[in-house]
Amino acid sequence: MKIDKNVRLSIKNLSLSFGGVNALSDVSLEIKDGEILAIIGPNGAGKTALLNCINGFYKPQKGEIYFNGKRVTRMRPDKLAKLGIGRTFQNIELYTGLSTQDNIMAARHVLMKQNFITGAIYFGWARQEEIQHRRIVEEIIDFLEIQSIRKQVVGALPYGMRKRVELGRALALEPQILLLDEPMAGMNLEEKEDIARFIIDVYEGQGETYPDTPVLKNGIKNIILIEHDMGVVMDIADRVVVLDFGHKIAEGTPAEVKANKKVIKAYLGE
């Protein structure tokens, strides 16, 4: 296989079916370094199913997924996380019994080295490592402006805040590629603007404002975004892929996709 250095993630002829229902049929797409890719489509088009295939939740029956040129099809989710794929969920999936800070800290799991013995002894090695990672978690908390809920249990937080905590948790994994499943669903305009700003800031990188956190300092240069709000998609996405009934029906810049007849048909009918 010819490996294009600029292609971070490439999906080839992916098919996924549940019984007789084809969730995805022969979908191929690529995400290149330095682009925000939006996946759009009507309800049930297979957008979330595609994300679930990428991070190992679903095992596609056909097709292959390559991450950094390496075949990762049907790999376990925790191994993919270790390789650098981070994501958020459409329906928030936080650890409801933990505080905001611990939720984000829990995502540092793959980057920490202590085991159950050093953890149980705590003093010395584990404490040192906890402090070092806590500093990074605090930078993420600062970045997302959730300082005031740092010690609150997330189960009791309002929806918009939980969405932010989940974004923070995905960032704390320091992924190379970030999958965002409807990060703005159910939000009002102001909240959407906040999240859009966070996404752009994460993408661009914040330099020395957050010196200890590489992911905030350098940014995440590959973001896949599922979003229904066309205004947001047109504004922040470099490229758009349109799914309908599990088929990829269009791909291109936001302007191209907007003018595509098939897309208009999928959304509005004949």
Place this chain on the structure above:
Amino acid sequence: MSLPSGIFQESYGQDMAILRTKQQWIWLLIFLAVLFTMPLYSSDKIMTLATMMGISVISVLGLNILTGYCGQISLGHAGFMAVGGYVSAMLTANLGWPFWAALPCAGLAAGLVGILFGLPSLKIKGFYLIMATVAAQFIVIWLILQFRGFTGGTDGLAVPRPELFGYVIKTKGAYFLLVMIIACLATFFAKNLVRTRVGRAFIAIRDNDLAAEVMGVNLLSYKLLAFFIGCVYAGVAGSLLVHYFAFADINMFPFGDSVWYLAMLIVGGMGSTTGAIFGVITLKLLDEAMILAGPALAAAFPAIAAQAAASLSLIMRGLVIVIFLIFEPRGLVHRWELIKAYFKRWPFSV
């Protein structure tokens, strides 16, 4: 959220500390001083009760890691204690090992057996996993009965008392101190474990196993690790129990105890180290109260005396669990947090 009022942290290390103020340190030292001087002024009866509480605390701390933190409900905890108890008994009685070598082996053996019975946990959850752990309880006891050549079967096995530099630990007070030292260490390890990386992974699995996997937690190895650690605690507790009575017998590890350990967690508060300790103390005291109340009740109602004496304890046990599940499902520790918060904010608390 749970900061003492008017205390400010200046470093992350301070913020993560459990004991933050001088007062808290003083209270801890007073508590430890009272605890370790108890043999000086306590009767044998109280020493026995406190030793039993200490052993149960060790066992329930293990169950708390497995069930309260990792969310894998186990109804075979007494069975895992039996593994530890019998391994320790066989090593000391049959092979003449010293207690100090047998104790870690007992923990390790119980931990390994725990991993074995934890294997189904990747595929099955909730009710079905409970059934698998119930099987552990009965299989362990059955095996002990089958290998009577090593274990003594139904006759039991006489076990030597622990020795320390030639001194045989045989008084109740001395054994109490041994149990309490191990219980304090067990509490220290449990508390630290659940606030660091591994503990957060356990809680992640409990609260949302799908998300935990996406965030890089290997579900199988961490569920098995929870079984291992929980059962190491059980094994150590089993070993201490056997050496306390200088005798190993299957009736020391009944299925009822497995249920009762879970009840202690519910009453104390699942997913809290303090809660586990509260639960053990409360329910052990309840048991004692029932033993005292039995004869009084029998005298008052002679017609049902025989039945009352036999079933009062069981009825009360069931009643307590039901009451807690309805009125305080988060356990005593939740109440304790509310009381602490009240005094912290006093006089502004309502």
